Amino acid sequence: MVQMTLNGLRVEVEEGMTILEAARFYGINIPTLCYHEGLSPYGACRLCLVEIGPSGQSKLVSSCTHRVEEGLVVRTHSERVVKRRKMLIELYLATCPQSRVIQDLASKYHVTRVRFTPRYEDCILCGLCVRMCAEQMQGKAIGFAHRGSNRKVATPFDVKSEECRLCGGCMYICPACQSRCQGPQEEEPLCNACLNLDQPCLNYFDDNMCFMDPCVACELGAGREAKAKSRDGRL
Amino acid sequence: MEATSRLAVPEDLAGLRERLKDRLDEKKPRLVVCGDTGCTVRDSRELAAAIEKILSEQGLSDRVELKVTGCLGFCEKGPLMLVFPGAILYQKVQPSDAGEIVEKTVLKNELVERLLYTDPESGLPVACAYDIPFYKLQNRALLETCWYINPLDIYDYIARGGYAALAKVLGGMTPEAVIAEMKEARLRGRGGAGFATGLKWEFCRSSPGEEKYILCNADEGDPGAFMDRSLLEGNPHAVLEGMIIAAYAVGAKEGVIYIRIEYPTAVLKLEEAVRQARELGLLGKDIFGSGFDFDVIISKGAGAFVCGEETALIRGAEGKVGEPRQKPPFPADVGFRGKPTVINNVETFVNVPLVINQGAALYHSTGTESSGGTKIFCLVGKVKNTGLVEVPFGTTLRQIIFGIGGGIKDGKKFKAVQTGGPSGGCLPEAMLDLKVDFSDLAQAGSIMGSGGMIVMDEDTCVVDVARYFLQFLKSESCGKCFSCRVGIDRLLEILDRIIAGNGSVEDLALLEELAVTVKDTTMCGLGQTSANPVLSTLRYFRDEYLAHVRDKRCPAGVCRSLFRYRIDEDLCAGCGACAEQCPAGAIKETDEGCYRIDHGLCTVCGACAETCALDAITKD
Structure with missing residues (x-):
């Protein structure tokens, strides 16, 4: 077991765990996009950033790829982390506003503006599909091609892959493919309708401890209610 | 060429050096022609061929030595040539000058004055290279050797004390003593981050496991930087010697030199150096009879800037896609092929034999308290004397x-x-008294990097400069981290807006916030420093940004959307040269006999202003 400090609390976690796993184990939710329990950590979406080290010399690392160490000091929701995370979500919104996952993140983390031109790109290159195909489906039909802003997910040489069995695992896991719910602002780059909901659980749990994904209030139909409300001009 | 025989014990090296003593004869006339890229493109090879022809025609080939070396340093004045004895530097030498040089300088001991460097202050010619301010003010501890050795000849290197450090190390120093020496010398990595070399070696040495590796980072990718290439092309054996010593210190048996394929000459010279070193038993089994084995392979990368980052370099050397991964684990624990690995830059390795030969105390007497020794910079841009x-x-x-x-x-x-380099910062005049050191530069918002130094004059627009470097980084980012890939792209979007004259004051705040986010949230060194061009220019040249967004004016007259060309009708003589040059047909003659620009058609290319002999066309 390893002793570490998590948001000011001294905790004991198993050796070999990542910071993300440790934090979730202790009930603290850190947002992720490219992380999935069943796949190897990748560290590309940068949403799971946490601040480690004593203040003054602290740095931000992706918690999904950073293992716990003896005496490690971790802050998962410090001002610096929250500020950067919100900026990242704003960038995600500008890149792929048509994704429900990203819209949900925006509402959950109170991102209420997008200062960049929306681009409606299809892929955010989180790499979930690539890992899903290789690690769970034993397919290895897709991978990354090119570099920098030309980077894309592709089959070798962009031709139909012999390895692909059309299992659909890539689509199943893709966060960008999940289309938006029928909220009140469905045409806008930023919906934020869920921000105005009375979340039933908030009386019991803190914001960063909510694990319902997507938000249960929304699932229970509150999203549709909000839409109706906004039509009546009451929102 | 000497008879090849394996150097079985350290004493053999001393014996060989004794036999090579006449190579150091300072009285023998020697002509040294720079064979580095800058001079080669200006016909230095033809110059060498011309000299060779004249020497053989006149039967001087035995008496006069001709050498084609690596970079002589003063690239601005190339093709360069040195004549010994006396280290007379001839600049801008053409093949047609060969006859005169041989006839006058070699045979009659006279100077060819028109080829000498002229001191801009006194206006007098300077003959000896060591008296030229460009060289006089330097401390050429590493580069000096490049003046004297043929990089393709190991015996040249040995004659000048090459591999003596290795003999000393293998002849009686323990690995711990070597590491202690590096620590005491305060040798810090020259690749950019400035990590203490001794400490790095110690970490790797104490890392468990038998199989360890030494990696040489020769993937120099900064625009305008050529320190490593010059060392590899000018003195490849020094790199090898440093690597072998490092291998002995950490207990590695195999080394990899990761070099970009865009450096074909350096690859050739390295391959030849490795072959020669193997022949003499300096690489391979039982080096100097010490029982220590080490060999290197050369791994050629496709030239990616991000592969200068050590974890990306490891993946590149393993034949995978060059993408960084998060540290820890550090390469000293999990590196090449998953084994403990030391990665050092070319220049760091060249420093290693120097530390051993001089001893840590003497080595550390140059430099600062925290960083010992010298650093090579590539001085380029709008400065009079460019070069190494x-x-x-x-x-x-x-x-x-x-x-x-x-x-x-x-x-x-x-x-x-x-x-x-591209991920460094722009420092203004007020920072000129800053001492060049890892920590001082970082505090000022820039980085040491590997040693690129680009000087800009008043005609440079810093917004444009920031955009240029970001464009470079955009295409060189590996694209894995969202914050780096998209962040740089969006930074460019904002800069483009500002340069097009559509920026607002709020854009500056957004630019800064985004730049800080990119710097803070990206995993590897490339991403973390990629915002430096923006952040440092915002810090030191905010007025210029404000002029762009508030007054819609580019003070340096670079951003084309923010100024217009205007013909001063009082100065215009009506010659019509500008109208002839204008590719857009935007310049028309007026009734008063002078010319005027139709701003609807003008593309602001500047051809007219360049043509005008009277300087009547100005930016407005």
């Missing part, structure tokens, strides 16, 4: 730019200096 510059740590930027560099070209004013 080697100075001790702690030298000020002013000494480098105005002392060695001779100040700004064409009587213009200094504006900024970009240190550390």
Whole structure:
């Protein structure tokens, strides 16, 4: 077991765990996009950033790829982390506003503006599909091609892959493919309708401890209610 | 060429050096022609061939030695040539000058005055290279050797004391003693981050496991930087010697030199150096009879800037896609093929034999308290004397730019200096007295980097400069981290907006916030430093950004959307040269006999202003 400090609390976690796993184990939710329990950590979406080290010399690392160490000091929701995370979500919104996952993140983390031109790109290159195909489906039909802003997910040489069995695992896991719910602002780059909901659980749990994904209030139909409300001009 | 025989014990090296003694004969006439890229493109090879022909025609081939070496340093004045004895430097030498040089300087001991460097202050010619301010103000501890050795000849290197450090190490130093020596010398990695070399070696040595590796980072990718290439092309054996010593210190048996394929000459010279070193038993089994085995392979990368980052380099050397991964684990624990690995830069390895030969105390007497020794910089841009510059740590930027560099070209004013390549920062005039050191530069918002130094004059627009470097980084980012890939792209979007004249004051705040986010949230060194060009220019040149967004004006007259060309009708003589040059047909003659620009058609290319003999066309 390893002793570490998590948001000011001294905790004991198993050796070999990542910071993300440790934090979730202790009930603290850190947002992720490219992380999935069943796949190897990748560290590309940068949403799971946490601040480690004593203040003054602290740095931000992706918690999904950073293992716990003896005496490690971790802050998962410090001002610096929250500020950067919100900026990242704003960038995600500008890149792929048509994704429900990203819209949900925006509402959950109170991102209420997008200062960049929306681009409606299809892929955010989180790499979930690539890992899903290789690690769970034993397919290895897709991978990354090119570099920098030309980077894309592709089959070798962009031709139909012999390895692909059309299992659909890539689509199943893709966060960008999940289309938006029928909220009140469905045409806008930023919906934020869920921000105005009375979340039933908030009386019991803190914001960063909510694990319902997507938000249960929304699932229970509150999203549709909000839409109706906004039509009546009451929102 | 000497008879090849394996050097079985350290004493054999001393014996060989004794036999090579006449190579050091200082009285023998020697002609040294620079064979580096800059001089080669200006016909230095033809010059060498011409000299060779004349020497053989006149039967002087035995008496006069001709050598084609690596970079001589003063690239601005190339093709360069040195004549020994006396180290007479001839600049801008053409093949047609060969006859005169042989006839006058070699045979009659006279100078060819028109080829000498002229001191800009006194206007007098300077003959000896060591008296030229460009060289005089440097401390060429590493580069000096490149003047004297043929990089393709191991015996040249041995004659000048090469592999003596290795013999000393294998002849009686323990690995711990070698590491202690590096620590005491305060040798820090020259690749950019400045990590203490001794400490790095110690971490790797104490890492468990038998199989360890030494990696040499020769993937130099900064625009305008060629320190490593010059060392590899000028003195490849020094790199090998440093690697072998490092291998002995950490207990590695195999080394990899990761070099970019865009450096074909350096690859050739390295391959030849490795072959020669193997022949003499300096690489391979049982080096110097010490029982220590080490060999290197050369791994050629496809030239990606991000592969200068050590974890990306490891993946590149393993034949995978060059993408960084998060540290820890550090390469000292999990590196090449998953084994403990030391990665050092070319220049760091070249420093290693120097530390051993000089001893840590003497080595550390140059440089600053925290960083020992010298650093090579590539001084380029709008400075009078461009070239390779080697100075001790702690030298000020002013000494480098105005002392060695001779100040700004064409009587213009200094504006900024970009240190550390594309991911470095732009420092203004007020920072010129900053001492060149890892921590000082980082505090000022720039980085040491591997040693690029780009000088800019008043005609440079810093917004445009920031955009240029970001464009480079955008295409060189590996694209894995969202914050780096999209962040740089969006930074560019904002800069484009500002340059097009559509920026607002709020854009500056957004630019800064985004730049800080990119710097803070990206995993590897490339991403973390990629915002430096934006952040440092915002910090030191905010007025210029404000002029762009508030007054819609580019003070340097670079951003084309923000100024127009205007013909001063009082100065215009009506010659019509501008109208002839204008590719857009935007310049028309007026009734008064002079010319006027139709701004609807003008593309602001500037051809007219360049053509006008009367300087009647100005930016407005």
